[in-house]
Amino acid sequence: MDYLNMTQEEVQKEIERMQRDLQEQLEKMTPEERAAAEAKAQQAMREDEAEQQRLLDMAAKIAAGEIPTPTKKPNFCGNCGAPAGTGNFCEFCGSPLS
Ligand SMILES: [Zn+2]
Structure with a gap:
């Protein structure tokens, strides 16, 4: 079932279908x-509840x-404004990225 591409109405129908299935299962039990x-x-x-409390x-x-x-x-160098890379210093001006 592709839930991501379903409309709200389809999701609602699917939920209702599952609830009916569950009800039928309960009745058979x-x-x-x-x-x-x-x-x-x-x-x-x-x-x-335990997880929520945690x-x-x-x-x-x-x-x-x-x-x-x-x-x-930071995403950008504080000194020159260049996009910050993955290192601890700016690739362009060498300023420490902190
Ligand atoms: Zn820089």
Whole structure:
């Protein structure tokens, strides 16, 4: 399925189709199978929450200055304005790119 080239309407139809499929599968399941599937979905949600909490903790640490944010190299030489290459010095005027 090429989701990138789908219109919003097509995506919506695809989602509805998947929901119908899921509903049919649930109806075919025994109560035990359904309970197992629900437990699995809840487990996945808990893992999602743990991941979100981990990201929030990380953001809090960065905000508190405990983790330095990666420094971004400038795209242009501060001295002559030439596009900065991959090195630590300007290829044109030799100024340090900091
Ligand atoms: Zn330069």
